[in-house]
Every structure is written in structure tokens, then in C-alpha cells.
Amino acid sequence: MIRRPIQKSLLHIGKGNRGVHASYLQTSLSTSSVALALSPRAPTPRRQHAPYASVGLAGSTRAFSAQSQPKLAYEWIVDGKLIPQSKVDVEEVGDKEVIVFLHGLLGNAKNLRTPAKNLTEQIPINALLLDVRGHGNSTNFSSSKFAPPHNFQACVSDIFNTLHTLGFVGDRSPTAVCGHSLGGRIALEYVHQLCRRDDDNRGGGGSDDTTTIQPPKQIWILDSVPGQAHPSVHNVLNTISSLSLPISSKNWLTKTLIEEHGMDKGVAMWMASNLKQCVGKEKGFEWIFDLEIANELVDNFTDQDFVQMIQDVTTIAPPPSKQSTIHLVKAGKNKEWTPQINSNLQSIPSYQNNAPESTFQMHTLEKAGHWVHVDDCEGLVSLMADGLRRR
Numbered sequence: 246m247i248r249r250p251i252q253k254s255l256l257h258i259g260k261g262n263r264g265v266h267a268s269y270l271q272t273s274l275s276t277s278s279v280a281l282a283l284s285p286r287a288p289t290p291r292r293q294h295a296p297y298a299s300v301g302l303a304g305s306t307r308a309f310s311a312q313s314q315p316k317l318a319y320e321w322i323v324d325g326k327l328i329p330q331s332k333v334d335v336e337e338v339g340d341k342e343v344i345v346f347l348h349g350l351l352g353n354a355k356n357l358r359t360p361a362k363n364l365t366e367q368i369p370i371n372a373l374l375l376d377v378r379g380h381g382n383s384t385n386f387s388s389s390k391f392a393p394p395h396n397f398q399a400c401v402s403d404i405f406n407t408l409h410t411l412g413f414v415g416d417r418s419p420t421a422v423c424g425h426s427l428g429g430r431i432a433l434e435y436v437h438q439l440c441r442r443d444d445d446n447r448g449g450g451g452s453d454d455t456t457t458i459q460p461p462k463q464i465w466i467l468d469s470v471p472g473q474a475h476p477s478v479h480n481v482l483n484t485i486s487s488l489s490l491p492i493s494s495k496n497w498l499t500k501t502l503i504e505e506h507g508m509d510k511g512v513a514m515w516m517a518s519n520l521k522q523c524v525g526k527e528k529g530f531e532w533i534f535d536l537e538i539a540n541e542l543v544d545n546f547t548d549q550d551f552v553q554m555i556q557d558v559t560t561i562a563p564p565p566s567k568q569s570t571i572h573l574v575k576a577g578k579n580k581e582w583t584p585q586i587n588s589n590l591q592s593i594p595s596y597q598n599n600a601p602e603s604t605f606q607m608h609t610l611e612k613a614g615h616w617v618h619v620d621d622c623e624g625l626v627s628l629m630a631d632g633l634r635r636r
Contacts, residue, residue, distance in 0.1 A: 317375045317407045318382030320354055325366035338371050342420040346374045347428030351534050353381030360618045363626045368633055378403050379538025395541035397434040408458055418459040429469030430549055436464045436569050437554045440561050460569045462636045465629055468576045468615050471551035471586055474543045486536050491529030495520055552589050559595035559604040570604045572632055577611035
């Protein structure tokens, strides 16, 4: 996990025209990257994404075999303590309800350990932290298993698979999902798919509630700004992609990013922390994430109708026991929350002037930048604990 001094320095990046604009970089990358060469990457033709039912929703209504799809890497936080994936059995986490945490672009599960630990110490809930496809320990799976397209629907299909593999279906389905930045977009896609499934099934016999993943009672979206990714995000990904692998050393990478690409020292140091030693006889370092997948996920930003999806989820009229509430937490210091974006969100019927009973609520952590879980972890956990106690 990035250390706080480095994270804080990301708020002040900018070296003329050559520097990476950090304030937006934080908005779209939960953990910063570095920038490609000055020659821009040729635009990738937009993929025609499969409809939701064929890429993941079907997976939410059946049990997976261990060989059918890749299972994401994960770790547990139970009573404030970390339990690695290799040392836990589902039965060992007890009968407490579960909240799933999803990290941001180029991040991993470790980024959200602190809020997960604090939350599980305050309320009776266990936290399941996932590495989304192409990130963290999930990159240890064969890349052929993460078949394209690499979009939000595919990320949700991976989550469905993991939950089925672990047995979290029916009344054991996660009670909440929390995602930061990119993870917030995936969390929204997750609940949208489940609510659409239930809405389609309503009146037609429905699906077996004991074997399917049920919609969460709450979704917590942490500083995910609607709309396309800022150009600086593509610049960062392009810079990383321009570097030849293996990378000789972390010091070399830091120096190269600063001196040749005009990158702020804090971002360069953070990028060096995202290296791992090459496996086998090859010497040097490689990235802990899959750049191809990361690039495709960023391209998917413009395909997501963020505001409409919130409206869909919060205006569907399911039985009260299945109603999902969306909490959108905004960073007060993030300038990307423009008046137009805020107005669009406030126009959603379920917002109801942020009334306590509304199914779409917005919160602002005034002291926080994009790293809300770092800049104001106490405020964030307090918000989430209060909300989850009312679930």
C-alpha cells in the first residue's frame, strides 16, 4: 500500500506542460501511474460489449465449477485482523454479514485494508477484499483465463464467480459492496446487473433465491466521478507502456520517470512500488498489474451511463427486503465534481434532497482529496458504519 506522504504529494503534481496533472489523475486512478511517451497511442476501436445477461449475469444464477472461470485473488478482514486467502476457510469467517471491497485502477486489495479493518472493528461485519482482473495477485492467474473483452461487465462476472466459489449466495450474499474510483464503477455495474435480473424475473416465477447472488442492501461508491477518463490518465498509462521490460531497478525507474517524463517524485516513487521481481531466470522487475487490461478498463469509462444506472437501481421497486441503497462519497478537494455533474446527480428522483430514507444519498468529505480512505479514513468509516447499522 502506498504510504501517506507519497499519496499526499500526488495532490501537488505539475511540472509545466510535461508534468502529469495529479488532481485528475487521482480522480480516475485510485493509485497513480506514470505517463507513456510523447507520441500518443493510436486510438483503440470501441468494442461492442455483450449484453449483460451473456457476460456475467448468467453466472449469478448458477454455481461455477473451479475450472469454468478464473477465481479472483482475495483476502479477509475479520474483527480488524487480516486473514490471507491461503489461511482461511469460509466457515472460519463465521456467520457475520459480508462487505466486499474493490480497489481502483492499478491498485490492489491492500489499498483498502485500513478502512476495512476499522469498519470491522466498529460493526459486526466481515470484509472480503478482492483483486479485480489484471490487478494484484489476480495477475498470477493465466492471462488466457481472463478472456477479453476487459470491461466492467467482465469484472462483475469474475466477482460472481468468486462469490459462487466461496459459497456466498442466497442469504449469504454480500450485504454491501464498496468500491474506490474504478472499483466504484465496478460496484455500480454489480448492483445494476443484479437489480435488472430481479426486475426481469419479477412476475415470471423468478430465480431460486437460495442459489443465486442477491442484490446488496448498500453500495458505497468512493469518489468515482461520472464520465470519461481525463486525458492525463491515458498519458500515465501510455508512459508505463512505453518502458521496456524488464526494468533493471526501482531506482532506475524513479529517476527515468522524473527526468525523462517530467513526473513528480511522489508519483514516480509510487510507480516503483508497483514493481515485482521477474519470475524464473530473468533478472529485473515487471509490473504487478496487466497493462492491457488496465488500458481496456479505462476505455470502458465512456461506455458506462453512470447517472442512468444509479437511477435504474434506486427507482426499481423490489420487495423492501431487496431494496438497494447507493451511497456516493465525494472528495471535497476533488475539483472534478463540477456543478453540472452534481446537478445531474441531484436530478435523480431517488435523491430526494438527501433525505435519510432516500435510496440514493450523497456525502462529501470536505478534508479529503481523491484518496478519501487515506485523507479522511475516520470520517469515511464513520459514514459507512452509521449507514450499515441502518441496513
